[in-house]
Amino acid sequence: MNVHSADSGTSGELERVLHTGPFHLALRAAIEARGLALHRVRHRLALRGINVGVTSLSYWQQGARRPRRPESLSAVRALEDILELPAESLLRLLARTDDGIQDRPASRSYQTLFERSDVLRTLLAQLGSPLDGGLHTLDHWERVRIGACRELLSRSSQQAVRAHRDGVDRYLAIHHGDPGCAPERVRVRAGENCRVGRVRWSTSAQLVVTELLFDTRLRSGETYVFGYAFEDGTGGVSHEYVRGFSFGGGQYVLQVGFDAAQLPVRCRSFARTSAGARPSATQELTLRGESRTVHLVRHPAGPGILGIGWEWA
Known part of the structure; x- marks a missing residue:
């Protein structure tokens, strides 16, 4: 996926999430906008006599936990000052009640995860499916293969999900190819516990959306495990692979493998x-020996975007 970054875009994103929420996205965007590492945020809180660990701050901005205790709410009030935010802006987001859907984790719209969200919305409408499919990920292992021509050959996934509403019987899998991708030639393979349903694509946006049909209807709170893969190989030179998460809280493991004839000179993981938005939490990755792979592990993952990028000689 190609993205374009700009300071004005980052500022606009912060302004938007301060208005719309949820809390954790507003906090994360504010920290990124000020260019502060979490240990610096913790230090500035400590100077005010407020002790909050880096782990807690990380959980707050990932949506894995919400500050609820009086001392935590005092820390949030101090964060508004440290991050140069309007008074009560973060506390107001915390005060909002949830939408009543059981066991639903912190979430965000697909609109923020895809540059061509208008096209994605159209494809989902053709499948008669809502943007929120009623599932959130508990565990996701994904393997990506890059070929000898530096192209994305395939990506396979094994997922464990939980339903947060009754009657869910499918998962919508989305594939975003690299520039030059021919979506009509991309193939979807169903693995265990699912089968391929309807498939829709957009050539202009290099998007493929497919239904993966379960063999049962899930009740709210029930879990399900399934696997699937996209076989591509139709796009141009690949420089990164990203995964967008509408919901947060689960674990994500991404492994990217390269052909022996074409190895990158540098690899890094990142979040957006x-x-x-500009990449954050960037970390250099080491290409592993004979396997010629790099990987990232995130828990909790999202909501937001995680990925691995690489540079060719």
């Missing part, structure tokens, strides 16, 4: 709050 949205498709238009």
Whole structure:
């Protein structure tokens, strides 16, 4: 996925999430906008006599936990000052009640995860499916293969999900190819516990959306395990692979493998709050020996975007 970053875009994203929420996305966007590492945020809180660990701050900005205790709410009030935010802006987001859907984790719209969200919305409408499919990920292992021509050959996934509403019987899998991808030639393979249903694509946006049909209807709170893969190989030179998460809280493991004839000179992992935001949490990755792979592990993952990028000689 190609993205374009700009300071004005980052500022606009912060302004938007301060208005719309949820809390954790607003906090994360504010920290990124000020260019502060979490240990610096913790230090500035400590100077005010407020002790909050880096782990807690990380959980707050990932949506894995919400500050609820009086001392935590005092820390949030101090964060508004440290991050130069309007008074009560974060506390107001915390005060909002949830939408009543059982066991639903922190979430965000697909609109912020895809540059061509308008096209994605159209494809989902053709399948008669809502943007929220009623599932959130508990565990996701994904393997990506890059070929000898530096192209994305395939990506396979094994997922464990939980339903947060009754009657869910399918998962919508989305594939975003690299520039030059021919979506009509991309093939979908169903693995265990699912089968391929309807498939829709957009050539202009290099998008493929497919239904993966379960063999049962899930009740709220029930879990399900399934696997699937996309076989591509139709696009141009690949420089990164990203995964967008509408819901947060689960574990994500991404492994990218390269052909022996074409190895990158540098690899890094990163996160983005949205498709238009600058990368954050960047970390250099080491290509592993004979396997010629790099990987990232995130828990909790999302909501937002996680990925691995690489540079060719």
